[in-house]
Amino acid sequence: MRSDSLSTRDCRYCSAVSQASGETPIGTAGSLDHWIAIALPQPRPRQLWAARPLLAPLEQLPKAIAIRRGQRLRLVAISSDRNDYNPDRVRVLHYYRPEGPFAEFNRSEYLLPETEVVSLVRSILSNPQARSPFQHYCQKAGKGMRDLFVCTHTRHDLACGRYGTPLFRLLYRKYNHLDRLRVWQSSHFGGHRFAPTLMDFPSGHCWGHLNSDRLEEVLETLVERQGECQILKPFYRGWAGTHKFGQLLESELWMQTGWDWLSYRRSARVVQPNLSGLRAFLWQALRIVPGRRALNGRDALAMAARQAEVRLDYNRPDGKAESCRARIEVCGQVATMARSDTDERVVLPQYRVSILSDTEPLAGSDSRDRA
Template structure:
């Protein structure tokens, strides 16, 4: 279908029209901190909310710890009249429980704003102090939380396409065991509407209303979700690409397996980059390690393994695969009239074996 010039201002319209595959764009996260923040949200949400500056300073301490530099994510969720307490702040903390896992371990707190920063310090750095916040802890481990990016001031596509999806999910799918939230940007605007499903940590994009039953109820032909899957945040980029192929082959049961990934070999990007990677590995600068991660994500090929086990450990094993670049597509990374088009790599899976 031909798109109007107005439509093409939206990055997600260009991405979807050019059939950009969203897989491998979920990000890799070991720990999530979600905090209720009143709207409106400006472009730089945290910096423009003075009452949350102490929280931001706590989270920014993570930048001095190389291992956690890109593995902890802070997100805002919008207060919702159905769930929100007008005088308290809700906090979700999701954490990877082990190397092999199925879903993140969840903790939820409802507490005064004055206690928010001390709680964040305890959650991220001083777990032994969490006993001081037991009175604020909420027994909601059984509740599934769906987050949709509606951060219009960061990218207009997230409001244009994310908010209608949020409304539909609120209207049709909320129950006592499932809540739906608006969130600020978490990357991948060109895949709007984009969504995170907790506690399993799967990320979705380019979503359409007719696949929501399949996504929410986890029934039907799983292959209909293939074009919308950005990946599972428990794995790295190329592992996510292989994991989708495994899931498509094995079906819904795959979501019940604990799993982890391992890169065995990859294209190093030439002699110069290979040499710099070796040097940067031993330098205590988080941003250099982030640069190496970005180089690695541009590899032309990767050989990897995905290890899995059932909860009773009676069924276990490993898949091996080679992920290779299959070509490029033209996309738009941000909405706007004068935003240039860019070329991004696309990948496929070869030699998937169990």
């Protein structure tokens, strides 16, 4: 969508302004340790969990888990097209990060009474690998099950409903019948400037601006994972297995490698951000501090840099280990709308990726540096 084709009606939607401004979505997916989706009836109030007394304690969980364990949690409410809610059989989907480099998030699924949902969530967050006291509610999902989540949360931002709802209906009608694929409408999971937005699990790929003139072709490629993956690049927000700079490099390597890339176990780290003063001192100091909170602190400092050297290590299915270094740097900026139906504007950096080298992995590299 070009700025000269932006209609007066579309000007009220932040995602239409973002697309017309030429803002690229890559690097905006956000990094996740846990994605928990809870099937609840529509409509979706803006204060999602506070509106349901049984689930109100969930509202503070993402902040609490970040402070106590340094983990990043996204909680969403979902529903199918049928909106067939049953308070005695609430579906809960949990996708979580494996240890070390990975290609897909781990997955578990439960059906249980709404009265026990909060206790379940607290239990699986404490140790996803442990045998849960809620094991009898666990559902066996066949190997290869895939979930597509489309944000349709109008009360969070008008663009999510305006563009997300038609995308959900199209995907549901065309693909929900496929074996081992489910399509859900979801509450907000970030990035309303890129509506319609989509999360694809267990791969952890995030998509935006999915309202192209070539939408049918784009969706066919995205869902079937066949054809030229380059067609997807303008819509790719990034892989939720790493941070912003890692997402920028990961995107380049995927487009160069093709579909085989999706089976590569991978991890990325910032080798050297171009920081100065206190930020540079803190980034270096945190290198010797163990734990996820220190790692997240280093990432947060690095993401403020206008230039950084990034390393992405990956393992091919045949076991061969390789890595790639790249320089990520700001190459321009765009002015766009922060939220729909407001006059608030933001100026945002755009980035360039320059591949520096393909190398063998460093012996004894510190896994705490990986995200």
